[in-house]
Amino acid sequence: MTDVISIFVPSVESYIVRTRLPVASLARPIQRIVREIEPTLAVTQMSTVQQRVDDSMARARLTMLLLGVGAGTALFLALTGLYGVLAYAVGQRTPEFGIRMALGATPAMIVRSVIAQGVLLAVAGIAVGTLATIWLAGFLRSMLYEVSPNDPAAFAVSSIALIAIAILACYVPAHRAGKTDPAKALKAE
Secondary structure (H helix, E strand, C coil), rough: CCCCCCCCCCCCCCCCCCCCCCCCHHHHHHHHHHHHCCCCCCCCCCCCCCHHHHHHHHHHHHHHHHHEEEEHHHHHHHHHHHHHHHHHHHHHCHHHHHHHHCCCCCCEEEEEEEEEEEEHHHHHHHHHHHHHHHHHHHHHHHHEEEEEEEEHHHHHHHHHHHHHHHHHHHHHHHHHHHHCCCHHHHHCC
């Protein structure tokens, strides 16, 4: 006759105790009560429900933090790139601005022209970015809660924010272009 000894190890069991007292003050009484009811059970971990929720969300929070840092870095790079491209374009167009001002263009007209050029670049970038985001949205679907990765409101708000940032990035080169001295610009030509 062969005896088979089967040891059953239950999965982790969790019990919730509702109290207003701190967890540390309840550790010994709860362990004593569990030992009285079932001496073979061991209380291995005690924590609040909020700690359990925080632990379960830690990975998602880290992922979202890293995505936020990446998005912030991308926004900074886009802003810097747009500023650099516009500053270079304004420098190249200085003689043109001088001629325009000599022919009667006002500094405000020059500023509007430069800002319009920057906004046009930003709109083109937003269009390409929106298409890429729609295409890559499937990868983000599992990380979003009660938000669609193709949420039109999110696209609209982010597009408006990017255009506002583009206008701010354009302002310095546009202001410099508006202060172009026609005589110096024509001499340089």
